[in-house]
Amino acid sequence: MNREKTEKFGLNLSIFVTLFMSALGIGFGVSIQSEAILLDGFFNVVGFLMALITLGVSWLQKQPENEYFNFGYSSFIPLVNLIKGLLISLLSLFALTSAITAILHGGRNLNANVAVIYALIAATGCLVTALIQKRIAKKTRSIMIEVDAKNWLINGLISLSVGAAFTIIIFIKNTTLSWFIPYADSTLVIIIVLITIPVPIKVIIDSLKQLLLASPSVKTKKEIKQLFETATHSFHLEKYWLRMTQIGNTIFVSIYWLLPPEYNLNGVEDLDHIREEVSQVIHQNYPDLIIDIIFTKDSKWAEDISLQKKQTLS
Template identity: 30%
Template sequence: MRKEQKALRISLFGVVFFVALALGFAVYTGSDAILFDGIYSLVSFATALLTIKVAKLAERPDDDNFHFGYTTLEPTLNLFKSLITIVVCVYAAVEALQRFLTGGTEAEYGWAVVYGLLATSGCFIVAMLLRKYGRDSRSDLVNVESKAWFVDALLSASVLLGFIFAWTISKSSYAHYAPYVDPLLLMIIVALALPIPGKIFLNSLREVIVMAPPPDVVDEIGERLIPTLAHVPHDLIEYRVNKRGRNTYLLVHVLVSDEFELHSIEKLDDIRRKSSAQMKEWNPEIVMDVLFVKDKTLIY
């Protein structure tokens, strides 16, 4: 949790810095592409504040209002953040298209190149830091923040390459084409950026509407789970998976065979305890309920 909070503070401070940097350069250079980069960072700043709040809530145990804990807020926040990003990107693309069709935008491309160098290197550094913290803390919130910074780094890199090109042609006989570079560049940036928040939106939507994780994730869980219950005489082991933020919930039904002998409830508790311990050793965020049944109709 400490690593998660530290990563989110890094993200917040980074956003504040890059918002100021982008808006300052946008005013000085007159570039819509840099302005969009700043607005994107500003949106990230607003959602970063929410992310820190939700991360603290997710640490709370369940209560009368949230019977399964507060981790269900995480996919809801990620869904909201990705949706806002998509809306901002689409709006920027429409604006860029209109400017392109009306003659383009004049900009100070030399200083824009300087901005591109600073922003690209800075965003990639923050994205890599958050990726490391996200991997260490196993936090979906930090992982989504890392992806958001990676998108921002791609935006800045695209801005940099475009401005180098625009600055080059502005010094040539094709200078009259230079104003078209800024809106064209912005449309290219949006096309590059949209798939990442789009994927986050779809993954978060799966969790919000309680869909199962992707088949490869479910299959891997099954490969880990079945051996932990293999010693129990059974005819079938049925499991259902639901990912809620950082937690992965398993509902496991063990259809015991005729050879299964129950001497005490403590024996069932021991089976559950050992199976859960082995699964948590693989993934500490696993939450399991194991039910033993003899009647198959109770499973389906």
Template identity: 30%
Template sequence: MKSNNQDSNILKISAYGALFFAVMGISWGIIANSQMIIFDGLYSFISFGLSLLSLFAYSFIQKEDQKRFQYGKDIIEPLVIIFKASAIIAMCLFAVSSSIIDLLKGGRDVALGSAAMYALIATVLCMFVYFMMKTKQGNSEFVRAEAAQWLMDTILSAAVLSGFVMALMLNQTTLSFLTPYVDPTMVLIVSLYFLKMPIRMLINNAKELLMMAPSTDIQNQVEQAVQRAKVKYNFYEDATRVTKVGKTIFIEINFVLSKETTIHNVDELDVLREELDTELHIEGYNKWFTLSFTNDRKWAF
């Protein structure tokens, strides 16, 4: 329960932090006439909405409702993260198109000193929030996704800061005519770079929705435990299925018995079930464990 409350509090901090950066970024961007800062503010505004969505979904998942959700509510987690990733991808693609249009129009004149000051403040504050979330996060995919968003915002702000400092230096040289192109160029580069992380989030959580196999580490742990039991009790064959949805790992093991199998009654089967349940404990995850036995392999496969 303590871990659940901590995750909920972290999500609230993330939401309030995103709202603060949204207001600051959009306002400062309009004053400084910087598309890059406005993009940063819009990203924070979208993050605020997505953080509220995560908080609502997280709270909903924590409320037990076994009558309606007999297999749990974990499927909601990848659904929400896919929506979040899709929203960030859409925003990045919009920013790419806007920056290209600005470049074709001859760039954008920006109040460089003001813009650089914003970027410095944003970089420091975003980094602080990210490390706070990183050190306190539990095993919630929601919190991990929020931390990933703040990491992206930190990288964005640092890139903006570097770009504006370079523009200030460039403005003092004979190449000052290139200064208007700095802001839209940064938007273009950062937007394209940002696409990588939400695309990865989208793919990983789509695999969970499709109930595909989990990470190799989880599969290996399950397979090793199954093979040890198979050898120890002389089972003829096994069929093992594993998938991960949110914080729950679903494990189904079917053993096909043979004449040499050393288990002969239900009590001994339950002893094995207890052994496997202990061996298959995976830190940080809930487990849905089903173990079946049959003499006919058609019921296993």
């Protein structure tokens, strides 16, 4: 329950800060005609809308499975992250096109002093929020909060870049470089987009992998395998086949356990005991993991099932 409250606090925090940053960015951007600041503001508008949806999905994934969703609602998490990544990418491409067009038409002038004030306020708010969300993500292991923390970091870096660029504009105003001032805002937008676009693209790729039931990261797979081997060192195990996929925060693991031919089974209770011991060890590091262990003495049966499982998840 404490974990759920912490995650909900992170989502609510994101909603309120995003709403404030959206109003701040659009207000300043319109008043001084800055595309860079408007881009920052619209990033936050997207973030605000997605934060509302994420809050709803956070509640939904805690609901019990039903006839139509036998495995619960975990798949909604990568779906939301995919939409968020696509929206930010499309917004970035739109801003890039607009900035290039502005440069080709002579650029535009703006009030750099006011822009610096905005940048200081926005950068402080975004980076502090990113730090808080990162700590919450580490504590709760929430992928939604983790993605949110990355988005706040992007917004913070954008605001810092805006502040630094407009500070430079103030200093070159009365120099031979003053000709560049009308192009500074659009140039900054292009640089920001090129630097930050890899982040939403990575979110899109990771979300698609989860929706397509791909395996989790190499690091996660390696850690779970090591935990399993540690947990089974005192049990009879001739060979095993391990398959896993990740959907949202939940990792699904299927283990096919080949028992030695000489192993004498006293009862189903023996297998339940093994399953309980192994599950406890892995759950200490991965509390959102769902594990199925299938025991057999027939290696051919295990290999056939493992092959079918592999084809299903590939």
